[in-house]
Amino acid sequence: MAEILTVLIGFIGCGGLAAIAYFVSSYFGNKSNILEAVHKIKQKIGVDKIKELEEKEKVIVSVIKDKEIISEETKEKIEVIKEKANEDIKIILAEESFVELSKEEDELW
Amino acid sequence: MVVKKLFVIMLSILFLIVSCAPATFVPRQPPEIKFEKTPPYKLDLSSIVKPEKAVKIWMNKDFKVVPENEAKYLVLTNTEYAKYIAQLRTKKTFEAIIKEQEILINSYIDTINALKEYVAIERAKAEEYRTLWADSENAYRQEKYYNEMNNILQKSILSVIAIGSLVALIIAL
Numbered sequence: 001m002a003e004i005l006t007v008l009i010g011f012i013g014c015g016g017l018a019a020i021a022y023f024v025s026s027y028f029g030n031k032s033n034i035l036e037a038v039h040k041i042k043q044k045i046g047v048d049k050i051k052e053l054e055e056k057e058k059v060i061v062s063v064i065k066d067k068e069i070i071s072e073e074t075k076e077k078i079e080v081i082k083e084k085a086n087e088d089i090k091i092i093l094a095e096e097s098f099v100e101l102s103k104e105e106d107e108l109w
Numbered sequence: 110m111v112v113k114k115l116f117v118i119m120l121s122i123l124f125l126i127v128s129c130a131p132a133t134f135v136p137r138q139p140p141e142i143k144f145e146k147t148p149p150y151k152l153d154l155s156s157i158v159k160p161e162k163a164v165k166i167w168m169n170k171d172f173k174v175v176p177e178n179e180a181k182y183l184v185l186t187n188t189e190y191a192k193y194i195a196q197l198r199t200k201k202t203f204e205a206i207i208k209e210q211e212i213l214i215n216s217y218i219d220t221i222n223a224l225k226e227y228v229a230i231e232r233a234k235a236e237e238y239r240t241l242w243a244d245s246e247n248a249y250r251q252e253k254y255y256n257e258m259n260n261i262l263q264k265s266i267l268s269v270i271a272i273g274s275l276v277a278l279i280i281a282l
Binding site for chain 2: 004006011013017018020035036039042043046047049050053054056057058060061063064067068070071074075077078081082085086088089090092093094095096097098101104105108109
């Protein structure tokens with residue numbers, strides 16, 4: 001009788017330990033799930049922020065490209081100004097009429 | 110026969126579940142941004158025609174040619190006068206070029222400012238990536254710790270159960 005009781009106590013004890021193990025591991029499991037959710041939210045917020053920053057970068061890149069176009073156009077404009085000036089100066093130097101030269105002077109003054 | 114098939118199917122499913130590794134994490138690919146190098150700017154003004162120095166005729170109040178220091182009037186022929194007008198035209202050209210250069214310089218200043226802003230955003234991005242990295246690392250460490258704790262607990266308790274069962278079995282026998 002005592003032996004049966006010992007075996008029973010032994011089994012009940014083991015069962016109790018198994019139950020404790022189950023609760024402890026499920027406690028850790030729950031905590032892990034919460035952490036995972038927090039981690040996912042943090043990751044999502046971070047990735048969204050990075051996306052937002054990348055959009056800003058795209059705007060800046062387009063601004064830089066626009067400015068590059070403007071500077072190239074300005075360089076071309078300067079070349080045109082120089083060419084036009086050369087043509088005009090050649091005409092002025094070839095001009096023989098004082099009247100025309102005087103008119104030109106009045107315009108340029 | 111049916112039981113055997115069912116057993117094989119169940120075993121295959123179990124094998125699949127156990128052997129399936131989690132999907133590999135592929136990080137976000139940043140957009141490709143490439144800038145061309147800007148060559149140095151050089152303004153060549155030598156191509157603008159420069160007239161020769163004008164030949165001046167100095168005259169006194171009686172309109173007679175005199176040396177420069179005795180002169181009252183300066184007389185220019187149309188060719189010499191044209192040289193002065195050409196210089197005026199050159200002056201106007203330079204004014205126009207200066208205005209265009211202002212635009213050019215400002216476009217470069219805008220580019221520099223935009224690049225400064227870009228650097229600041231890149232820094233913010235690096236900070237954000239750092240936060241994500243730290244967060245992932247911490248999450249991994251936490252998960253690893255819980256996993257190890259879980260393993261230790263489960264192994265300990267299983268060992269206790271096994272030993273307890275053995276002891277109970279020995280006593281029962």
